[in-house]
Amino acid sequence: MRFIHSAIVMAITVLSMPVAQAGSLASASVSGLTFTLIDLDPNDGVTSAFSFTTTSGATAFSLSASDSVLGETESTSSSRAGTFSLSRDQWLSLTNTQAQSTLSDAGLSVRGAASGPGTSFSGNASTGVYNPYYYGSTGNLSLTANSLLLIDASYELVAQASNPQPCGSGYYYYASCAPSESASAGVSASLSYSYSGSNISASYNGTESRTLQSYATGAYASYSYYYDQYGYYNPVYVTVPASEQFQQQSGALRSVFSNSSDLTQSASFYLSASVSGSAMTAAVPEPSTYALMLSGLGGIGLLALRRRRQA
Numbered sequence: 001m002r003f004i005h006s007a008i009v010m011a012i013t014v015l016s017m018p019v020a021q022a023g024s025l026a027s028a029s030v031s032g033l034t035f036t037l038i039d040l041d042p043n044d045g046v047t048s049a050f051s052f053t054t055t056s057g058a059t060a061f062s063l064s065a066s067d068s069v070l071g072e073t074e075s076t077s078s079s080r081a082g083t084f085s086l087s088r089d090q091w092l093s094l095t096n097t098q099a100q101s102t103l104s105d106a107g108l109s110v111r112g113a114a115s116g117p118g119t120s121f122s123g124n125a126s127t128g129v130y131n132p133y134y135y136g137s138t139g140n141l142s143l144t145a146n147s148l149l150l151i152d153a154s155y156e157l158v159a160q161a162s163n164p165q166p167c168g169s170g171y172y173y174y175a176s177c178a179p180s181e182s183a184s185a186g187v188s189a190s191l192s193y194s195y196s197g198s199n200i201s202a203s204y205n206g207t208e209s210r211t212l213q214s215y216a217t218g219a220y221a222s223y224s225y226y227y228d229q230y231g232y233y234n235p236v237y238v239t240v241p242a243s244e245q246f247q248q249q250s251g252a253l254r255s256v257f258s259n260s261s262d263l264t265q266s267a268s269f270y271l272s273a274s275v276s277g278s279a280m281t282a283a284v285p286e287p288s289t290y291a292l293m294l295s296g297l298g299g300i301g302l303l304a305l306r307r308r309r310q311a
Contacts (some may be wrong), residue, residue, distance in 0.1 A: 023116070023279030025160040026212075028185040029109030030253065030273055032154040040260060041146035048147040050257075052083040053266075057140035059086040059127040061101040061110070065094050068118035083128045083140050083269065092121075099123045099275075107153065110275045117165075120278040128270035131192055139193065139266035141257065149257040151191070151269065155250065159183040159212035162244040165280040167220035177240070179215035183277040186211035189253040190270045197261025208253045214245035 039048040060079035066072070072094045080086040084105045092099045096116030101123050102109045112121035129140045143149050165180035187210050194203035219242040225235045259265045 023119070023161075023163055023281060024114040024121075024181050024183045024277035025112075025158065026121075026183040026185040026275035026277045027109070027111035027156070027158045028187050028273040028275050029107065029111075029156050030153050030187050030189070030271055031107035031109070031156075032152075033105075033107050033271075034150075034152045036150040036152070038148040038150070039146065040148055040258075044146050044262075046145050046147075048144055050141065050143045050147070050149050052269075053140050053142065054082040054085070056138050057081070057083045057127070057129040057268075057270075059084060059103060061086075061088065061090060061103055061108075061123070061125040063090060063092045063099040063101055063110075063112075063121075063123045065092045065097045065099045065112070065121045066119065067094050067096050067116065069116065070095055085127075094119075097121050097279075101125045103127070108271065108273050110273050112275050112277055114277050114279040117280050120276075122274075122276040124272065124274040126270065126272035129268040130190065130270040130272075131268040139268040141191075141267045141269045142264055143257050143259045143267070144264050145197075145259060145262045147259050149259075151189070151255040151257070153189065153253045153271070155187045155210060155253055155273075157185040157187065157210060157212045157249045158247070159185045159214040159277075160246045161214040161216035161277070162246070163279075163281050164216035164218040164242050164244065166218040166242075177217050177220040179217045180280040181216035181278065182214065183275075184211065184213045185273075185275045187253065187273045188271070189255050191255035191257060191267055193257065193265065193267035195259070195261055195263075195265040197263045197265075199262055200260050202258070202260065204258075206255065208255070210249060210251065210253075212247045212249055214247050216242070216244045218242050 037048045058079050062077035064075040074092050087104045089102045097114040097119040099112040099121040103125055108125040110123035110125050112123055114121050161181040161183045167177035190207035192205045221239050225233055228234055257267050
């Protein structure tokens with residue numbers, strides 16, 4: 001318990017640092033997964049139940065990290081047949097960029113950080129069958145007759161882009177500056193089904209998605225002009241300041257499988273989390289701080305999973 005408390009303090013300490021100290025940072029997690037069964041007809045003699053099949057769907061992750069300046073590139077991926085079939089905590093760590101993925105039966109998460117010129121990262125973790133057009137396909141989730149299944153989960157997203165690279169010097173007419181740092185994070189939960197029984201037919205296709213996208217843009221100089229009352233041309237010089245973004249979001253995801261027929265029915269359920277980011281400017285402090293922060297965020301994830309198992 002002391003270790004988990006230390007990890008939380010570590011993560012909070014780093015995240016509370018001034019935003020200008022980071023280059024690109026992103027994290028996405030889905031945790032606290034719960035399944036609630038409701039019997040729609042207690043008198044039909046059927047006990048409400050659900051199950052995930054092992055023959056449909058997959059649990060997978062992929063990570064990549066790159067540093068074009070130092071010539072470092074690393075990637076890894078893994079997949080297992082079935083839903084919630086893979087438990088893994090995987091790291092990639094280069095000199096100036098890191099990525100991590102964590103999968104378990106209670107949720108999934110990905111995170112990454114880039115902290116130098118030409119650095120980037122990406123990560124994805126998913127489980128289930130992604131099939132927004134379910135009709136005629138084999139699902140990975142079965143539900144008994146006259147039953148309702150609520151699938152709930154909590155999510156957290158962070159996307160930070162800061163310490164942007166300055167734009168070129170000099171004045172430009174109506175100039176602009178492209179972002180030099182970017183970070184994105186997203187999660188999604190989808191459920192699709194189509195069935196018919198002796199007494200009813202139904203179909204459903206729904207996806208809940210949450211996404212954050214942050215950019216950092218360096219300062220630049222620009223000018224426009226106007227003509228005064230005498231018809232003379234007068235330039236107006238403007239310095240546009242640098243901009244940074246830090247975004248954080250948390251909430252709930254819910255998928256509902258309603259089987260009002262008199263037969264066991266199946267559906268396609270899918271859960272995913274993804275991050276990506278890139279940086280062009282060396283960050284402050286040293287890259288080791290980002291590894292410290294990622295371990296702290298990982299500690300928070302472990303705490304959530306442990307509480308889920310103890311509940």
